[in-house]
């Protein structure tokens with residue numbers, strides 16, 4: 001993040017050092033105990049405060065309490081295999097779907113953005129998307145309450161983005177995103193349309209919408225809320241809500257886990273050998289020697305391996321044990337890594353098995369042969 005311009009760049013942010021600062025600078029609301037107590041249950045991202053901020057989450061809590069329909073909106077840029085950073089977003093979508101039988105997930109395959117930002121042709125991103133959606137299904141989404149689409153094929157999204165473009169100036173986009181080429185601004189507008197799509201008449205009209213994302217995506221949310229306000233008279237939009245999770249660090253210890261550097265992240269397709277290689281090379285908060293570590297303890301706060309424990313291992317007792325043993329010097333990095341490799345590989349083995357069973361369904365969903373808008377009609 002550039003401290004001079006006070007901007008977050010959703011396409012190229014490296015890392016966030018100070019999340020409190022983002023809360024102050026961008027007016028993000030803090031996730032507090034009161035809010036957490038109002039949710040029917042918490043997943044590990046919520047209870048461990050990996051999700052640290054939000055905009056308008058109360059709107060969703062109200063909808064849950066009143067048993068009203070709400071949308072959970074998110075998506076993926078089909079540029080490659082699902083990495084563990086995307087897994088956080090996917091599990092957050094699933095969590096918000098599980099909070100109420102009235103929650104419907106809208107999942108955009110951002111193929112236009114994959115072309116604009118990464119130069120991936122639409123034909124290529126079609127196949128990548130099948131793999132990505134199979135991951136989402138294997139992670140546990142209820143596909144009977146899911147609407148999946150490719151941006152390039154969802155005419156309503158494209159139409160909306162043109163409507164919104166009329167009300168925007170270059171200066172406003174430049175103020176939010178910095179200087180970008182027009183294609184990037186357009187793909188931002190398409191994302192705004194994605195987020196507001198669930199509120200169109202065809203989908204049952206205005207409704208609360210929650211967008212779970214990494215905090216680097218906040219500029220899109222701010223723009224969407226501005227546009228929703230502007231077009232509320234015409235479309236009746238309710239301002240969409242968002243929750244923000246902290247970013248998964250790169251395995252190398254610098255920057256966030258990014259698709260641009262394959263050794264910087266774990267993927268859901270990695271072989272057990274690859275997981276071993278990547279974790280063994282990962283940056284830790286360990287000391288120079290085992291002796292020093294026993295004496296001074298490790299530094300889980302800056303350790304990428306500990307972050308993987310914290311973000312991706314569900315067992316609270318086990319994760320606090322890792323933290324305590326690290327701090328006290330009882331735990332040494334080599335053993336800690338081996339234990340984590342076993343945990344991750346156990347998870348991946350089961351995940352891959354499940355994923356294979358969902359591959360055909362993923363294709364059918366993307367080709368709109370199953371669970372289309374029609375089948376959602378009984379909920380909306």
Ligand code: SF4
Nearest residue numbers: 285298303326333336
């Ligand atoms: S013992 Fe584990 S948690 Fe502690 S610094 Fe080493 S790798 Fe990180």
